[in-house]
Amino acid sequence: MYLSPEGLKKLKEELEKRKHSRAEIAQKIQEAKALGDLSENAEYQEALAIQSFNEGRVMELEEILRQAEVISEEMNHRHEAVEISAQVKVESKFGNQQFTIVGSSEADPVKGFISNESPLGRAFIGRKKGQEIEVDTPKGKVKYKIVEIL
Missing domain, CATH: 1.10.287.180 (Transcription elongation factor, GreA/GreB, N-terminal domain)
Incomplete structure (x- = not known):
């Protein structure tokens, strides 16, 4: 964890x-x-x-x-790919959103803190800027495009 x-x-x-x-x-x-x-x-x-x-x-x-x-300070540097502690700016049919990928005990989806173990978090992990992913959500399949990784 x-x-x-x-x-x-x-x-x-x-x-x-x-x-x-x-x-x-x-x-x-x-x-x-x-x-x-x-x-x-x-x-x-x-x-x-x-x-x-x-x-x-x-x-x-x-x-x-x-x-x-x-998560060490070294992990908080500028990320090449999405990993734990990364902030991810995405575009989807819901508009622009920003998520922070965190461990499950810190997850708070309402505030944008997404668990690395959630379907959305798992889909983002390892992806790079510009990549598109499709995730099954309670609202159906949603396509996300990674705009920026901080």
Whole structure:
């Protein structure tokens, strides 16, 4: 799994925040226990659900960070072909668009961050300026022409 230095920092910060919230969550569980009958105690059930989600996310973040390959500064140079960390300007029937190719944990298609593992990301990887590709999308087949690679 690939991460930019910024993505790595963001995930580490989230992990620390979640680890520090453990004490607060444990306190909420204790307070909810004090309210009485646990089988009908909505506050207790909610606190347990929050704890479960938090612990699951801690484990997920630790695994991502363990497997992460950080994109080096050398990879951030001007790209000859599309690769991870490249910004790609394209033309399609939807007009001009710009995407940044990132690892899956940093993907945010709404903001233009496309995972290298997505169909669109896989189609762009290795392509060069001027090349055209056709990708199956939820909106049907779309042709993209690579205008610029940054």
